[in-house]
Structures are given as C-alpha cells and as structure tokens.
Amino acid sequence: MRPVAAETDTGTVTETAIYVYGILPADVEIDDDARGVGDPPAEVTTVHSGPIAALVSEIPHDAPLGRPQDLTAHASLLDSAAAEVPVLPLRFGAVVADERAVVDELLDANRDDFTAALEQLEGMAEYVVRARYDEQAILREILSENDGMARLAKAIRGKPEEATRNERMALGEHITQAIEAKRAADTQLVADALDELVEEFAPRQPTHEEEAVNLAVLAETDREKDLEAAIGELAKEWEGRVEVRLLGPLAAYDFVVTRTPE
Amino acid sequence: MTTAVQPSGGGGGLDRPSSSGLADVIDTILDKGLVIDAYVRVSLVGIELLTVDARIVVASVDTYLRFAEAVNRLDISGTEQKGLPDLLEDVTSGGAKAKTRGALDAAGDKLRDILGDDEEEPVSRGRKGR
Numbered sequence: 571m572r573p574v575a576a577e578t579d580t581g582t583v584t585e586t587a588i589y590v591y592g593i594l595p596a597d598v599e600i601d602d603d604a605r606g607v608g609d610p611p612a613e614v615t616t617v618h619s620g621p622i623a624a625l626v627s628e629i630p631h632d633a634p635l636g637r638p639q640d641l642t643a644h645a646s647l648l649d650s651a652a653a654e655v656p657v658l659p660l661r662f663g664a665v666v667a668d669e670r671a672v673v674d675e676l677l678d679a680n681r682d683d684f685t686a687a688l689e690q691l692e693g694m695a696e697y698v699v700r701a702r703y704d705e706q707a708i709l710r711e712i713l714s715e716n717d718g719m720a721r722l723a724k725a726i727r728g729k730p731e732e733a734t735r736n737e738r739m740a741l742g743e744h745i746t747q748a749i750e751a752k753r754a755a756d757t758q759l760v761a762d763a764l765d766e767l768v769e770e771f772a773p774r775q776p777t778h779e780e781e782a783v784n785l786a787v788l789a790e791t792d793r794e795k796d797l798e799a800a801i802g803e804l805a806k807e808w809e810g811r812v813e814v815r816l817l818g819p820l821a822a823y824d825f826v827v828t829r830t831p832e
Numbered sequence: 833m834t835t836a837v838q839p840s841g842g843g844g845g846l847d848r849p850s851s852s853g854l855a856d857v858i859d860t861i862l863d864k865g866l867v868i869d870a871y872v873r874v875s876l877v878g879i880e881l882l883t884v885d886a887r888i889v890v891a892s893v894d895t896y897l898r899f900a901e902a903v904n905r906l907d908i909s910g911t912e913q914k915g916l917p918d919l920l921e922d923v924t925s926g927g928a929k930a931k932t933r934g935a936l937d938a939a940g941d942k943l944r945d946i947l948g949d950d951e952e953e954p955v956s957r958g959r960k961g962r
Contacts, residue, residue, distance in 0.1 A: 590868070638854050645857040661865035676868060700856070709899070709906050723903045731897070741903060742896025777859055779895055798848065805846035815847040817856055823864035 588666045591625040592648050593658040593684050606647055607640040608633060617669050619677035622684050648821035656691035659821035695791050697818030699760050699801060701783035707811045712748045719744050757783045763800050767793055772824035782812045786824035
C-alpha cells in the first residue's frame, strides 16, 4: 500500500489534486466548455491510458467540496456524457493525488474491469422511475380497504391528540405498513410494465414515507421513447393517486459495482 | 407543507424533467457509483468533504402521528358526507377530481414558472449535513 501524500514524484508539494468524475472510452472528446466541481467551476479534461480515460478536473487541496453546485456539476457532467457514450460513474468525492496516480492506480490497475464494463454499457444508460403517492388519495384507499383502520380513523375523529394517542399510534403504524405493501406491489407493476424494455433493474431504498416507486433501470438509449410511453401509460392510469417522474438518461450509478480490494 | 407544488408534467401525468433536481442528485451520487480504493484516494488532506447524510426512511412515532393527523383532517374534509367506498370510487373513476384538473394544472404551471423548473421534494426529506 502506498501512503497517501500530497507530493509529486519530484518531491515538490502540489497545491492541487485531481478530482475524478468517471471512466469512459479513450476516444471520447470533451467539450472545451465542460465544467466541473469547484468555485469557480474547474475545466474538465481527460487522462488517458490505452483504451480508457478518466474524466477529471483539478481541485485545490484546501477547497471545500460538496456544495450543491458541486453535486449537480458532478451529476450533470456524467449524465450528459452518459446520454452519448458509456460511462462508469464514480461516487461523489473521489480525489486522487495527481494525474500519474490516476493512470497508475486507477486506470491501469483496473483496466480490464473498466474496459469490460464500458463494453457492456455500450448504447445503454440508466433511467430512474420515481413516484409518490398523493397523500389524500392513498389514505382514502387504505382506509377503504381495511375496516379496522376505518374504525380507528373514526375513533380519533375530531378528538385531541393527547386523548387518542394510542389509537393514533396504531393507525399510523398500520398506514405505514399498508403503504409499504402498496409500494412493493406498485414497484412490481412498474417492473412488469418495463420488463421487455430494460436490461436490468435495481430497486432503490425509498427516501420518503409516501414514495410509491424508486426504481433504477438500465436500458438502451434508443428505446427511451418506448420507456417514456410505457411509464406514461402507468402515470395516466395512476393519475390522482400517484405522481410519476422519469429521470434520465443518467450515468449507470446503480449498475456499477466496486469489487472489494483483495 | 405538502407536495402540491410538484408539477404533474404535460398530458399523461408523467413528469419528465430534463435534468435531475438536487434531491435526486444527492440520492444518486453520494450513495452510488464506483468507489476508488481507499488507498488510492487522497485522504482528502485539507479537502473538506461536505457530506450529506443518506436519507433512509425509518418508520417513527412522528410518522405514525403525522399519518393519523392526516387521516383526521381527511375525515373532516369529506368523509362525513360520504362513505369511504363511495369516495374511493370517486378517486378511481376520476370523479370530481377530473373536473377541476384544468384549473389545477394551470396553477401548477404558474408555480413551476415561479419556482424554476426543478423545485421539488419540499417535504421533510432528511437533513443536509454541512
């Protein structure tokens, strides 16, 4: 293992490090006006090694990293690349000592894995289906399906919270469980609707209590219109009950895996 | 605050934002993607990484009580006049909702203009670290 140091091979202390966004094929050209993280946003370049390259920019050592602008810069740079070419996205915050370290320790050390993964991603990108229940609609639906809950709802109606705390706790817990069950069923519905159109699925953890679907899919960018149509149909069916969003094309964050170091 | 601001997109009800909002970005790039081996990575000497806690939904007392209160309000707003099954039918068949849709959509568009395109997820979504 190599100790981490802010020194170059010549022994001089560097004032900048290299921020790495992702890995892509070496023959990809980067727009001159592409900008990345930092304040002001840094110029984005590539560091090459054989058939693959890393998308990088310089970052001062003392720069705070992680402002909202940095996060969106990282994402939008990779996502716009992913719309055109295969990209292996790195998690936000990957910083390497210098360009040589990018080549030696990142690109060369993982060349076969990266090359194979990029080949697999050719022509594909990630899309994310996110949907959220309309609170009133889903609560009505749940109460109408369960007499016990409807009774609890009646028991608390118009009464102060302190006087009905137990009933409220029970009702809330049941509703949470009912939403979990609906989430699973509705996620499955989306997956079924997209089954023919996508290569792979990666369900994500819900990020909100009323989230209906949070599902990443890997699909050919050529089939984006079909994907939109399929999701659009569901969205229409669910109108008033679930709000549906389709994000993408995105870099395939949910479909790249980091191998545990040996 | 509720999710009322969330634009419902054109026509079919599918929202198709052209770029991801910050909340979506956070869910994605802090949590997913390749991780460089720890020893390759500069130990962020001097670089302060402003981490953002991953937001995971944990069922809590607060959540339960909030749902209960939402039910309480829900009852006041409509169930007195109608039985629940009737209401459900209204919801699934689009009943009264469909009639007011045009006006609501227009209001949604206005809000969207004011807020900028991707203002979203205004609800209690976890915390941002600093």
